[in-house]
Amino acid sequence: DNLKKYFPVRAGVFKRVVAHVQAVDDISFKVYEGETIGLVGESGCGKSTTGMTILRLLNPTSGRIVVDEIDTTPLFFPKSKVRKYINETYVDRFNELKNKYKSEDDVIKNLKDEIDKKYAKIFFDKGYNGLHQEMLSNLNEKRKWFRRNMQIIFQDPYSSLNPRLRIRSIIAEGLFTHGLVKDGAEATEKVKDLLDKVGLSPEYIYRFPHEFSGGQRQRVGIARALALNPKLIVADEAVSALDVSIQSQVINLLEDLQNEFKLTYVFIAHDLAVVKHISDRVAVMYLGKIVELADKKDLFANPLHPYTVSLMSAIPIPDPEYKKKRIILQGDVPSPINPPSGCRFHPRCPIAKDICSKKEPPLVELENGHQVACHFAGQFKG
Numbered sequence: 001d002n003l004k005k006y007f008p009v010r011a012g013v014f015k016r017v018v019a020h021v022q023a024v025d026d027i028s029f030k031v032y033e034g035e036t037i038g039l040v041g042e043s044g045c046g047k048s049t050t051g052m053t054i055l056r057l058l059n060p061t062s063g064r065i066v067v068d069e070i071d072t073t074p075l076f077f078p079k080s081k082v083r084k085y086i087n088e089t090y091v092d093r094f095n096e097l098k099n100k101y102k103s104e105d106d107v108i109k110n111l112k113d114e115i116d117k118k119y120a121k122i123f124f125d126k127g128y129n130g131l132h133q134e135m136l137s138n139l140n141e142k143r144k145w146f147r148r149n150m151q152i153i154f155q156d157p158y159s160s161l162n163p164r165l166r167i168r169s170i171i172a173e174g175l176f177t178h179g180l181v182k183d184g185a186e187a188t189e190k191v192k193d194l195l196d197k198v199g200l201s202p203e204y205i206y207r208f209p210h211e212f213s214g215g216q217r218q219r220v221g222i223a224r225a226l227a228l229n230p231k232l233i234v235a236d237e238a239v240s241a242l243d244v245s246i247q248s249q250v251i252n253l254l255e256d257l258q259n260e261f262k263l264t265y266v267f268i269a270h271d272l273a274v275v276k277h278i279s280d281r282v283a284v285m286y287l288g289k290i291v292e293l294a295d296k297k298d299l300f301a302n303p304l305h306p307y308t309v310s311l312m313s314a315i316p317i318p319d320p321e322y323k324k325k326r327i328i329l330q331g332d333v334p335s336p337i338n339p340p341s342g343c344r345f346h347p348r349c350p351i352a353k354d355i356c357s358k359k360e361p362p363l364v365e366l367e368n369g370h371q372v373a374c375h376f377a378g379q380f381k382g
């Protein structure tokens with residue numbers, strides 16, 4: 001919800017913060033259990049930062065990450081940030097609403113989010129300390145639960161596997177950390193089983209990463225992510241470094257595993273053609289914002305944002321008779337340090353008007369959950 005991630009830019013002798021890179025700037029989306037949501041956009045648009053922030057490999061600048069009706073945001077904050085977070089996200093808001101509605105029951109009734117209702121009840125019953133207790137008691141268990149259930153597959157199958165470790169150690173590490181196996185023999189069995197699941201021979205268990213091809217290494221990366229039986233996997237450009245023929249094998253594998261283990265994927269790619277096959281819904285990002293989000297079918301049949309339309313025109317179609325006009329966008333993606341005013345896409349948009357540089361278009365929902373952020377949605381067909 002309203003996720004922001006800004007990176008400070010430091011300069012000068014005193015390394016003072018002179019600006020911020022607005023890598024992710026106020027985005028909200030849901031990921032439903034068992035679905036695959038594709039996140040696409042050019043490099044530098046904030047996809048990876050979004051993925052890393054959801055997984056808490058980075059702390060968000062603001063906003064919250066809710067998993068299974070639990071606000072997991074403060075779990076990884078330093079102690080000094082927790083009180084401020086709880087006050088700003090909940091306490092101040094609940095107190096304001098209480099002044100407005102007079103009764104605590106009315107406040108709860110008027111909150112839209114289930115999670116807000118839950119935390120408001122606790123706050124009114126038990127105060128700040130009760131709310132703090134609810135969110136941060138058993139901190140270590142909660143952190144472990146989070147780490148176990150939220151996994152990542154990295155883009156580069158060459159650099160993401162430790163070259164000094166054998167495959168068994170790479171995959172078994174998490175099993176030991178989380179106490180999921182009682183001894184080495186059980187770990188070995190489990191790793192063999194995982195290799196089999198990802199289509200690698202269990203005999204490879206004592207090999208080193210350099211003895212594998214790129215596609216095979218990516219399978220090792222997938223086995224590692226699967227080892228802890230997670231709920232959600234962020235696949236960050238998981239197939240982008242692979243040959244096209246291997247890409248489809250890995251995508252098919254991911255789909256099979258999703259069905260078998262009831263996995264939920266956030267599938268990040270810069271290429272719409274890649275997310276087309278695997279995603280249920282697709283979110284298109286541009287310069288730190290979500291500009292369009294829809295069911296895959298709706299998005300491909302009826303793209304409404306000029307940026308999505310131009311991305312789609314870049315997908316090759318294997319039919320020599322079909323001559324599609326490829327839309328070439330003018331200029332580069334502007335700097336996220338000082339993004340354009342109004343609609344961030346306006347300097348490159350083929351149909352930009354006056355209002356576009358003045359007023360930021362909000363992300364609004366049209367029919368069937370199709371969301372788009374454009375003052376002239378649907379008016380650019382390419």
Ligand code: SF4
Pocket residue numbers: 305306307343344345346347349350351352353356361373374375376377
């Ligand atoms: Fe183009 Fe304006 Fe729509 Fe932005 S709001 S995408 S500049 S038409």
Ligand code: MG
Pocket residue numbers: 047048237
């Ligand atoms: Mg990236």
